[in-house]
Amino acid sequence: KAGVTQTPRYLIKTRGQQVTLSCSPISGHRSVSWYQQTPGQGLQFLFEYFSETQRNKGNFPGRFSGRQFSNSRSEMNVSTLELGDSALYLCASSLGQTGDTQYFGPGTRLTVL
Amino acid sequence: EDQVTQSPEALRLQEGESSSLNCSYTVSGLRGLFWYRQDPGKGPEFLFTLYSAGEEKEKERLKATLTKKESFLHITAPKPEDSATYLCAVPSGGGADGLTFGKGTHLIIQP
Numbered sequence: 001k002a003g004v005t006q007t008p009r010y011l012i013k014t015r016g017q018q019v020t021l022s023c024s025p026i027s028g029h030r031s032v033s034w035y036q037q038t039p040g041q042g043l044q045f046l047f048e049y050f051s052e053t054q055r056n057k058g059n060f061p062g063r064f065s066g067r068q069f070s071n072s073r074s075e076m077n078v079s080t081l082e083l084g085d086s087a088l089y090l091c092a093s094s095l096g097q098t099g100d101t102q103y104f105g106p107g108t109r110l111t112v113l
Numbered sequence: 114e115d116q117v118t119q120s121p122e123a124l125r126l127q128e129g130e131s132s133s134l135n136c137s138y139t140v141s142g143l144r145g146l147f148w149y150r151q152d153p154g155k156g157p158e159f160l161f162t163l164y165s166a167g168e169e170k171e172k173e174r175l176k177a178t179l180t181k182k183e184s185f186l187h188i189t190a191p192k193p194e195d196s197a198t199y200l201c202a203v204p205s206g207g208g209a210d211g212l213t214f215g216k217g218t219h220l221i222i223q224p
Binding site for chain 2: 004006033035042043044045046047048056058088090092098099101102103104105106107109
């Protein structure tokens, strides 16, 4: 079974630009969660989508948004990029029930200059 | 507020030297505790899920245990390839919330 895939793997943007990241979950998984990982803050939850609906959201500004398509693929968008948005962005998929294991993709390394 | 604290932050062991990593958690109504391994620049790799106090799970040189307040990841006779950051996480809040992660333990196994 193929794992979680994320594209692109690396991105370099400048301040003020916007960026869209993509995530394809494991086949059959309906939940996709997004996380930001930085050396200082560690892994932090951004939001979760289940059946095309945002089910939960972490404590991030509105510049961070996402969506999920009918095939469970998900995209995350960050508008008006700031230097502090430089991070490894990870998505994880699961079946979507409470306590289900989340399986992570390889991540997208975003660098904001 | 849900909290996950891992200790030590870093650990250096000689090959074959067994040890344990600790994960203390504070959460209302545990709905699972997850252990992951992460190599530099890669996504976390799932290791174990524990659901109730007293539960134990093993995989090769690793064994995870769970009590009502903490979990341990025991590493027996580690090899250099076990070097990685080990993360634990719990589902936070009610419903299908995201995971709250600890900061991890950076483990180095020297040959």
